[in-house]
Amino acid sequence: MSRRIALVIFGLLTALLILAVVPLGLSLTANEQASFRFGTESGARQLSAQAEEYLADHKPPTEMNHALSEATERGDCAAVFRPSGAVAGSTACPADLSAQAAALAAAVRPGQDDAVTAQHGDWLVAAVPVGDDGNLTGVAVLARSADPVEDRATAVWGWLAGTALLVLVLGALFARRLGQWVARPLTVLGAAATDFGEGYLEARAPANGGPEExxxxxxxxxxxxxxxxxxxxxxxxxxxxxxxxxxxxxxxxxxxxxxxxxxxxxxxxxxxxxxxxxxxxxxxxxxxxxxxxxxxxDVPSPQTVRADSVAADRVAAWEPVARDRGLELGLEASGPVKARIGPGHLDQMLDNLIANALDSVPDGGAVLISLSGGRETVVVRVADDGPGMSEQARANAFRRFGRSGTGGSGLGLAIVHRLATVNGGRVALEPTPGGGLTVLIELPAAR
Known part of the structure; x- marks a missing residue:
């Protein structure tokens, strides 16, 4: 039970962590990507502002070159294009990236306010027009590598995964202790109830542990x-x-x-x-x-009993009585049959059934006891060829002083029924093929 409680709590905790960590990780990753895009576009706009003094105001390219130098120090690729497509200034960039920058610059139109962006491998390329009042005097292009962003996203996911793993470990320990705290008193209570049911009437359960209930x-x-x-x-x-x-x-x-x-x-x-x-x-x-x-x-204390040996002893004890009355008393058993029953209970049941059968069978009749065993149940049959019982008589046979129609006191079958039920078995009455009565007893088998 403690394992089931721990598994349920661990499962709930895992589900809550997944519902909390995954959206948080996705949100943080999206924020990093948005911040990276915004930073790239802002860098391109700054380069455009510094290139405007050179291209539009015809000042020396000092500020533009300084901005290109800073881009080189940051590891960015930057270039400033004239309206004709000629390069006014640039950093050292791979050839394919330079071609992508030129193509993106050609896509910029006069009067355009928004930056034009494109993804080139791990690089984000942003192009911003140079000029004011709708005059296009050039295009500033900045390309920035996304590797730092991916590294930060990986770090975020690693941190979240580590935190979730730590929470899961602590949650598993907590769930295990909680499950033991709840289940251990119930286990002890179940053991005490089992001992009490098996006849140990002094069994008690400690009442000083676990939840209040x-x-x-x-x-x-x-x-x-x-x-x-x-x-x-x-x-x-x-x-x-x-x-x-x-x-x-x-x-x-x-x-x-x-x-x-x-x-x-x-x-x-x-x-x-x-x-x-x-x-x-x-x-x-x-x-x-x-x-x-x-x-x-009687409260039984079940033990493993050789049912075939008990039946053989009772047949041997009653055989002289049967012989004096001119009756046949037999036993059939396929081999060792072990039942789980209180000591002496099977003896009492067989004594009552054999006595009833010998009293009801006429001279020359027979009483046959047969035993068979399975993995779960042991079956004992006591069959006679006497007058049998009507259906109504069989329905009342297990009551005290029930009218069986055989002239008995009506107590023998009540004793048999009581002893069988307290040992976890059952008793049934069936007509014997050809006439008579068969008493069928099912008892728990010894494992």
Whole structure:
């Protein structure tokens, strides 16, 4: 996240610099060129004024020659032409530049006020008429090299580029620090939330760094975590208390019923047997409710579990029960299948599903457990060839005491659904081809 923040700020800063530096550079370059043109034309006008004394006023050419000498010292090329095109005075200039000056001088007309300019390579040539009152007594031509202007423009662009680069470097450092200042508390908060979600209920986020909004978020998370930890602790204590309070009187009641059944006369034997069955059913119902309560209060700490090994152990544990009932219990696994799940959760899910399947399958039936694994998901299927469920029964099967039509308490599938969802998986019920019910469990795969 800090990298994205830094990149966004750096991108905005780069765009702002481009929008500011490029127009500024173009403006400064244009000003340099305009100043250069103005200076060249001003030099030509000064030469024209000094040549006028010689050509129009017929004074000695001293001032004109002095002006030509100054042009030579500046590195300019200058020439004064008579109306006939003859050269009245000039500096030493290249032949092609002298020809360009003569051609430009021929283009000047009497009464013309504006200078005539032309570009000749790196030289700017300006021609100005000599004379007043519309009388053309000659033409002053000045050619000046544009190399100094280009050097100054290059220096301007270099200065702007260096300044922009320095600003970018400082901006990158600032963006990086800003991104870390904003993102680091969020990263720590995300890590604390992940630890809390994986069962480490003591995880807290520091609330003393980053922007004010992030600190408030960390404080709110810590309050929430403390509240949830307190609620889960209270729930676990309640489950333990209920387990102790209910199991003890139920056990004593069943023992008394067993003693009475042994001494009961024949007319009461059937009634006592029914009482014992109801007490056994009540004990199973209490165990189921406690299992649901534990599942709802449990916060998983996912671990890498060999799902195929767990399934093999549960099949081995339930196989004698299936054999006594004349049922077939099988397992299919393509190889090692690793899932990411809380310890003991897959065992509980398989125990509930196998128990439900064995209770619903008639004599001679079969229950098949199959496992398959992918990069993201592990799929566990428990299929039987029993009576199956209607569509409405499947829709209500995951509710507590849902009517499945199999005669069970309606708690086993609720436990399976709870354990699957808290581990980031899901459970679905599908008809088995040929009759029966298939329970499909999808769990996160271990990477």
């Amino acid at each position: 992030v600190r408030e978020l960390s404080t709110a998370f810590n309050r929430m975590a403390e509240r949830i930890e307190s609620l889960i602790g209270s729930h676990r204590d309640w489950v333990a208390d209920v387990s102790h309070q209910l199991r003890t009187p139920l056990t004593a009641l069943r023992l008394r019923a067993d003693l009475l059944a042994e001494e009961a006369p024949e007319p009461l034997a059937a009634e006592m047997a029914g009482l014992q069955a109801e007490l056994a059913r009540l004990a199973g119902l209490v165990d189921g409710l406690l299992a649901v309560a534990r599942a709802e209060g």
